[in-house]
Amino acid sequence: MTEKKRLLLGITGGIAAYKIAEAARLFTQEDIEVHTVMTESACHFVGPATFQALTGNPVYTDLWQASAMQNMPHIHLSRKVDLILIAPASADFIAKLANGLADDLLATLCLARNCPLLIAPAMNRQMWENPATQRNLSRLRQDGVGILGPAYGTQACGETGMGRMLEAPALLEALRNAMFSDKLFSGTRILITAGPTFEAIDAVRGITNRSSGKMGYAIAQAAIESGATVTLISGPTCLTPPAVHQFIPVISADEMLHAVQTTTPQTDIFISVAAVADYRAAQIQPQKIKKTNTALSIELIPAPDILQTVSQSPNPPFCVGFAAETEQLVQNAQIKRRKKKLPLLVANLVQDAIGADESELILFDDNGKHLLSKAAKIVQAHRIIQHIHTLYPQSGHLVS
Numbered sequence: 424m425t426e427k428k429r430l431l432l433g434i435t436g437g438i439a440a441y442k443i444a445e446a447a448r449l450f451t452q453e454d455i456e457v458h459t460v461m462t463e464s465a466c467h468f469v470g471p472a473t474f475q476a477l478t479g480n481p482v483y484t485d486l487w488q489a490s491a492m493q494n495m496p497h498i499h500l501s502r503k504v505d506l507i508l509i510a511p512a513s514a515d516f517i518a519k520l521a522n523g524l525a526d527d528l529l530a531t532l533c534l535a536r537n538c539p540l541l542i543a544p545a546m547n548r549q550m551w552e553n554p555a556t557q558r559n560l561s562r563l564r565q566d567g568v569g570i571l572g573p574a575y576g577t578q579a580c581g582e583t584g585m586g587r588m589l590e591a592p593a594l595l596e597a598l599r600n601a602m603f604s605d606k607l608f609s610g611t612r613i614l615i616t617a618g619p620t621f622e623a624i625d626a627v628r629g630i631t632n633r634s635s636g637k638m639g640y641a642i643a644q645a646a647i648e649s650g651a652t653v654t655l656i657s658g659p660t661c662l663t664p665p666a667v668h669q670f671i672p673v674i675s676a677d678e679m680l681h682a683v684q685t686t687t688p689q690t691d692i693f694i695s696v697a698a699v700a701d702y703r704a705a706q707i708q709p710q711k712i713k714k715t716n717t718a719l720s721i722e723l724i725p726a727p728d729i730l731q732t733v734s735q736s737p738n739p740p741f742c743v744g745f746a747a748e749t750e751q752l753v754q755n756a757q758i759k760r761r762k763k764k765l766p767l768l769v770a771n772l773v774q775d776a777i778g779a780d781e782s783e784l785i786l787f788d789d790n791g792k793h794l795l796s797k798a799a800k801i802v803q804a805h806r807i808i809q810h811i812h813t814l815y816p817q818s819g820h821l822v823s
């Protein structure tokens with residue numbers, strides 16, 4: 424890293440605040456200049472002196488204290504940094520952000536910012552699952568705020584579930600990605616498919632694949648953060664889409680193919696993360712099929728292979744495939760990469776990955792295979808985007 428970057432580290436009230444001391448040390452070791460702002464409740468968990476010592480900069484805790492030092496502190500502090508990271512981000516602070524409140528120094532800084540904002544939520548699992556929290560997070564995603572984690576695991580309260588803040592090394596990696604790779608793909612048009620497809624059998628039933636859409640949505644978020652113009656075509660999921668340039672919801676493989684083919688002429692890179700059904704019903708019954716006591720046969724015919732259709736078209740974009748396997752991961756992935764003529768294929772073992780927030784992946788390209796050790800999907804997404812960047816200029820594909 425050559426250019427020194429400036430970070431505003433916002434700490435809100437939560438026991439995970441103690442972990443941020445370690446993160447602040449890692450950030451400064453990376454030559455990131457860290458300016459810390461703590462909310463009043465954060466100060467009940469950790470002391471400003473810790474962060475002052477670790478970062479070598481004054482720590483701000485109060486709007487009025489900061490006002491005494493400089494005029495308009497909320498403008499100055501947020502203007503002089505390249506990124507704001509709130510870690511831990513409490514449920515209360517997330518609610519404030521989602522509603523644009525500005526009743527303390529940190530919330531005011533966030534509202535007055537003109538730089539990217541990342542938050543690392545940390546809270547009890549029930550607070551995390553509460554519809555109000557999820558609603559607030561959806562709004563923040565739509566506003567372009569990057570959400571790091573949380574992870575699943577044991578919590579300070581003794582319960583187990585979602586809500587653990589990401590560990591310091593994962594936060595550092597996310598920060599590096601957001602601060603140092605933001606221009607990797609500016610001006611590049613990236614198309615991503617995500618989620619499952621649903622192939623109707625009759626008016627109410629259908630065939631689908633187990634896919635949460637989390638990996639595809641994380642890649643869309645990472646692609647946005649790399650400066651790309653992103654189109655996300657998604658099968659049915661429960662997720663809120665990130666702030667992409669264009670979002671196209673679809674149901675079936677045929678609909679996804681149509682949306683992809685409409686978009687590929689304006690696409691430089693196609694990342695096919697969707698778990699597309701391989702078969703669909705030959706005939707969709709318009710009414711609900713009635714139950715009987717005899718066996719029922721449904722004729723299935725192959726669904727279109729969207730990625731193969733695109734990668735073997737006359738002037739294809741740079742194509743990236745995903746392979747989810749239950750056995751013989753390496754062999755199957757290599758066969759698939761050759762068959763679909765892909766410069767890059769990302770493989771994972773499905774038992775570990777579906778619906779999880781972390782994954783372990785292997786990348787296959789012309790240079791061989793590269794392991795991406797277990798990490799949060801957003802971290803993996805940034806690693807994949809960076810890897811694509813190393814291959815993209817040499818792929819012979821020219822950006823039009």
Ligand code: C5P
Pocket residue numbers: 676695696697698699700701726727728729730731743744745746747759
């Ligand atoms: O299903 P399979 O393992 O062949 O999937 C590998 C890749 O091909 C994935 O990137 C997936 O998005 C894509 N695919 C597709 N259309 C299909 C099946 C898979 O685009 N019908």
